[in-house]
Amino acid sequence: MGDKMSIEIKNPKEDQYGNSKENIFLAFSDDGSYLGSAYTYPNINYHQAHETPYLIFIDIDIESNMDKLLKDEVKQKLFDKVFLRAKELQRERSDLKARIYSGFEYNNEKLDFYIKNGFDENYSIIMEADIEENPKYTFTEVEVTEINLSSQKELMEYSAIYNEIFISPLDVDALLEQSKEKHFKNLYFLVDGNIQGGCTIFEKDGYGYIETLYVLSEARGKGISKIIVKYIFNYFLSKNLNKTKLEVWELNKRAINLYKSFGYNEVEKNFMFPGITL
Template identity: 65%
Template sequence: MGIEIKNPMEDQYGNSKDNIFIAFKDDGNYLGSSYVYPNTNHRQIEEIPYLIFMDINLAENMDKSLEAEVKQLLFDKVFLRAKELREERPDLNARIYSGFQYNMENMNFYIKNGFEEDYSIIMEASIDDGFKYTLPKEVEIVDVNLEVEEELVDYKKMYDEIFISPVDMDGFIEQSKRACFKSLYFLVQGKRCGGCTIFQDDTFGYIETIYVLPEARGKGIAKVILNYIFNYFLVNGLSQTKLEVWELNKPAVSLYKSFGFNEIEKNLMFPGRNI
């Protein structure tokens, strides 16, 4: 029985159809898909700003005897396309990577294909009982209004331009149901400069995201945001805070350490390779 891999007739998710591959048996049954998209991101990994994400998804209830072959065929197609995309930006250091919930089978597959292990770091900090912070007068805080569709669309557009992986809007909405949830914009003299999303996770104040817009970087906005978060958590009875950061994002790791965050755990994720 043959396997055919082809591009879709049209793309439904904002990606080029040349970057999407779908596998079928010769009887027309769907077997799986893979896709790749490039992202130029000078914030999260300063030394490697050109990041090319790829992923593979196999059909549920597939014949087990076909899984390995289909996965490798989809990988070969999408990896070749990733290398073509890389050639479009020869001026930048580039890395191809794949994100997934870690499991040994997936990790072994990517390592077999020349990828390396990457880590995310879980970090925790204690907030001193006497900590207090007052926002500078020129800084204004605005909540993202989850009830307004236009604001959610605007938030997603901004987030996807800043972060390596697109925002999971369903997960974002679920987070909004947690205690101490805040998704905030920080404005300086009326102009949006950065923001954060935070909530309570067990007994911790959890920092989901902190970001500073490119035009506002180098002006201490991230420190303003972190100080505000610490104050907010403490006022709400949370003296411990936690976050997760990609180990390769060295500026962020350094910033968090300067605020007393310590590494407590590493997670294997985002296997990748520089090209």
């Protein structure tokens, strides 16, 4: 490689994609060539990770047209910068238990990199259950309404609720694609005209698939999540679907315990979410 290339890492001049420029890092070679980037993004979320509500995401993206040695060096330098920034963000909210984490599809090389840097393994898990025709699915009277995805107003309202609850913002294109699936429903559950929670469900590979299930924070502790699951099970049975599947983050202990109470069991690990709890 000749003389060792020097790598300069700097912040962009302006904020990007709704993220502060202090959270974004760009890597350049000494001749000004772009080598890669990294960013961290903080989010307080009691819905998905009740025990560690301060979630600080980091991501590193390296240009592909480099040899492995240079790639590894750039990646490590970017990690060191972005991890230091993530820890600064954590200290700004030291009153909250925090987890610095990354997320990606199953990739052992990426996982090994984060493990080497002190992160522990974490995953999303696929869970399955058999739905038995059982009186316990009797459904408490709650008003159920379908969200009209062709209405811009209703879609924006749903998007605002979704983005408040889930870590990743709503992918509208993916939702519209899902709406073409057999037996698709995107529902609100209401009490006295007020939204308590909702779900997105459809048939996938012969299973009744739960894409999302959520309860608004002000409606927690009233058994709404169990009402929603019972409604979903009855709906799937009405469509002759007696097996059900879903995916949930391992950190979301509350949701996992709910699903286990309805007979769901873990069948495989899927996305990787290595992280470190502070």
